[in-house]
Amino acid sequence: MHPLLPLCVFWLLPLALTLEEDSSLDCVPRRSVPYHRDNAHLFHEEGVFNYSTMLLREDLDLLLLGAREAVYALDLNDISKKLASVKWEVTQQQKDECKNKGKDPETECKNYIRILHQTEDNKMYVCGTNAFDPECDYMSYSKGKLTLEKKGEDGKGKCPFDPFQRYASIMVENNLYSATSMNFLGSEPVLMRSSPVSIRTEFKSSWLHEPNFVSMAQMPESYLSEEGDDDKVYLFFSESAVECDCYNKLLVSRVARVCKGDLGGRRTLQKKWTSFLKARLDCPVLESQLPYIIQDTYRSCDPQKHWKDCLFYAVFTPQSDTSDLSAVCAYRVSDISKVFAEGKYKTAVPVETSFVKWVMYSGEVPVPRPGACIDNEARKAGITQTLDIPDQTLQFIKDKPLMDQAIQPIGERPLLVRRGATFTRIIVNRVQAAGGEMYHVMFIGTEEGTMLKAVNYDGEMFIIEEVQLFQPPEPIKILKFSNVTGQLYAGSDYGAAQTPLATCGRSLSCMDCVLARDPYCGWDKAVGKCVFLSSSQRELIQSLKEGDASLCPDADPVKPMNRSIWPGGNLKLRCPSPSNLAKTSWERHGSPLTTSTRLQLLRDGLLILNATDSDTGRYRCLSVELSKADEYTTTVAEYQVSMATAGSGGRSVIPPQARMDGPSVAGLQVVVGLLLVSLLALLGWNFYKGHLPLPWNCRKKNREQSQETHEQGGLNASVKYQDALRPAPAEDKPLVLGANNGRNNNHTGEEAVAFSVEENDNPQATLPSLQYIDDESDI
CATH class of the missing domain: 2.60.40.10 (Immunoglobulins)
Structure with missing residues (x-):
């Protein structure tokens, strides 16, 4: 799909890392669960689609669900129960204006809810595409009612114009960080903070080049920082690579970050990020010559550990149609941070062939370090805010925001590579097993409306099950997890689904329960059931890494x-x-x-x-x-x-026979009898009225008709012959036999003439010279 130059292939050599031989590309889920209404609680409202925005309000026991022209407040414990809703529809004038701009009035010229965030005053900030004129508002929930305040804030740069364009947003201390497009055409992509001081990226291809935004996350890097560092906001996206010497566009995955306290520069980069840096993300997949493209991420942090131990899990899909593999890679936040803090920069160098080549910058790096946040060292130099950063540093970062080093995943290989349904979304939950070990369980949504549950056991990827959540199959577009309910929430175009972390009851025997290797489940010998770990205080049988079922009691014999x-x-x-x-x-x-x-x-x-x-x-x-x-x-x-x-x-076994009695047969006999009586009555009525001739009148009438036909036979034959040679009028064309117009599809033209001859009993009507009209031009 993307023919590359040899230089581009050489640049991609690090992506040629291979997987171990025991890694199967056809990683099969141990259990496949087909769609059933008991798989999940489902929510769908007739006529409403695109349930792809979610906000968990665990303080209110609510799931706020954004859809097309509607927001719903659902019971967090059972989302099939709608507690409240509010419509946010576009006006007819807005729809007409959108249509006049060339957009589809039935799909694009609607208001798709794209932003749903909680504010510090416990309200919700909501934005919608609003018929390609994005708008934002505040929403509150009180006394079982959702209410829009109708403030009508401008949504440009916060919410996408196009409802089908990828975007990302996050609310940090009442400040909205968003990554979307600033204009109607989608040609001005930005990473923007809306308040207190509006800051955005430069409109330069070296900053953002036809990006596809994926997700955002905050990292509290100032917490207990010895360097006095600032918190960061990370952005994951894909874009066309400016650094690759290729004839065609090559997509690459990126991670970028900005500092929370960034206020922009005083002269250079006014109201622009002074801390925007980006680097390539690699997820090397076997047999792949082209980079895999990031689709979603999830930040997983242990609250008992330092932020540097947090992980980003990401799902990747191929950019070539020739592959059907999807992958999951995991990255340490410390590895990402190190590349930005210590890595080399790339710089653009003009060459004779009139294009720009990107190479590693080997010159002197100004102080303070370009793209760095304000820390203790900068404060000692009198730089207390980004407005104090020297122009030399700002000009450097304006021209060179790209890092030279690519960020590699943990182990320099994917955690999971699977052939089949394309991965779309991911959530990772930490669970403590019966033996006390902690495991990261991955829940992965797919294009076919299924959700995979998988765990990596010391390098061995094991897919516990695959559950069909939506029927008909719809791509999963969002995944959320609630620590309060311990439930997963998925959204698609068709509706929303709520499902537990595990359904241990699907395993009916101890051996099946242990071999499932599900960290959430174990066999309780006292009750003889496979139960959820947190629901039992007794010691349970569980073997996750080995799948050792030898401790299971003997199963009851199967009854023949x-x-x-x-x-x-x-x-x-x-x-x-x-x-x-x-x-x-x-x-x-x-x-x-x-x-x-x-x-x-x-x-x-x-x-x-x-x-x-x-x-x-x-x-x-x-x-x-x-x-x-x-x-x-x-x-x-x-x-x-x-x-x-x-x-x-000793028993007489009678083969199956047709049933000749019983109420159904008796009823059939009555119906047949009534039909016969009705038929006889109908025939009698028609004979009485003369609609049908009586048998003894038929012979007399036939003799009279035969005599009349004999007397006029010559005249009729002459008239018919002349009529046959006369050109047919245009409206009579369907009656031309040679055209085979469908009135008599079982006969050819000759058979039709023969049939006419037999009907008229006239040997002169064979007409061997008669020709049929096959084309209107012959008329």
């Missing part, structure tokens, strides 16, 4: 089910596999079965064809699943198959 089959008949014995990682096998009388012409081993059962006496006996379906600890075999189903014959076993 009786099945009968007729000689020469077919029978299917069902055996649904409890796991996608397990293989099923069949035994008859303890001997393994193999596929033959009459025995078909299916994925969900065994099919017996053209049965004989040798097919009777006891069948057993076994599930064999391999874990790191051992291979485990369990009996899934058992059948006792017997041959159904008349009189077998």
Whole structure:
């Protein structure tokens, strides 16, 4: 899709890192859960779409859900319960103006809610696209009612014009940071802080070059900082690479950051960021020559540890249509911060071929360091705010905002690479297992409306399950998690869904529960169930890294089910596999079965064809699943198959017969009788009225017609022949036989003439010279 120059390929060599051989690109979820209304609480309102903006108000037990021209207040514990809603629709005049600008009035010229943030006075700040004229307002919830204050703030630079354009925003201490486009055409991308002093990026391709914004996050880097550093706001996005020597555009993933206390420069970079720096993010995927593109991120921090130990999890997808792989990479905040604080810069160098080449800057770097926040060292030099930064430093960062070094993921490889449904969103939850270890469980939304639950166990990526949340399948566009309810919330164009972190009850046996390797679940021997860890105080059986089910008690024997089959008949014995990682096998009388012409081993059962006496006996379906600890075999189903014959076993077995009595047959007989009576009455009425001739009148009438036809036969034949040679009028064209106009699709033209001859009983009407009109030009 993107043919590159050799120099560009050389530049991408770091992306050619390969994965270990045991990493499977076809990482299969152990359990696939099809769509069912019990999978999640669902919310959808008729006629409303695009539920892609969410705000958790855990203090009010609310989920604020932004959709197209509406905001909903839903019960946080059960989002299928709507507590309040408010409409925010565009006027007819706004829709007409939007339509006049060339936009679709039914899709684009609506008000898509894109910004929902909580303010410090417990109100909500909400913005919408407003028919390509973005607008913002304040919203409050009181006494079970949502209310818009209708202040009508300008939303340019805060909210996108285009409802289908990616954007990012975050509210920090009542200051809105947003990344979107400033104009109608989408040609002026900005990273902007709206207040107290409006600060934005430069309109230069070296700062932002056709970006696709993804997400934003704040890092409290001033907390207990020995250097007196400032808090940072990180922006993740993709853009066309200005540093690549390519004929075609090459997309790369980026992370940028700005300092929270940035006020802009005094002369240079007035009301512009003085701390804007960006670097390339790599997520090396096997066999990929082109960089993978970032789609979403999630910040995961341990509250007991320093901010430098926080991680950013990100999902990546290919920019080429030839690949169907998606990946998850994790990055340490400390690694990102180090590149910005100590890394080299890139600079643009003109070359003879009249284009600009970007190379590592090896010259002298001014002091204070370009792009750095105000710290203790700067304060000692008399620089207490960005307005005091020298112009030399500001001019440097204005021309060179790009870092030379790319940021590599942890282990320099993805945590997960999977072929199949494209990844869209990610959330990571920390959970403490039964043994006390902490694990990061990844919940990944896909383009097909499913959600994957996966864990990385010491380098081994294990997908616990894949659950279908939406039907019909719709891409998951947003994911949120509530610590209060312990529930996940997903949004799509169709609606919103709420689902628990785990549904342990899907595992019906101890072996299935342990082999699921779900950190949230364990087997409770006292109650004989797979239960949620936090709901039980007893010691539970759990083996996450090894999948060791040896501690499980012996399972209860499977009760055989009786099945009968007729000689020469077919029978299917069902055996649904409890796991996608397990293989099923069949035994008859303890001997393994193999596929033959009459025995078909299916994925969900065994099919017996053209049965004989040798097919009777006891069948057993076994599930064999391999874990790191051992291979485990369990009996899934058992059948006792017997041959159904008349009189077998002292009982008379009667083959199925057609039912000749009963209320349904009697009713049918009554209906048939009534129809016959009605038909006879209808015939009698038509004979009486003369609509149908009586039988004894038919012969007389036929003789009279025969005589009349004989007398006028010559005249009629002559008239018909002349009519056939006369050109047909234009409106009569459908009657031309040669045109095969569909009135008699079962006959050719010759057959139609023959039919006419037989009907008129006139040998002169064969007309061998008669021609048919096939084209209107012949008329």
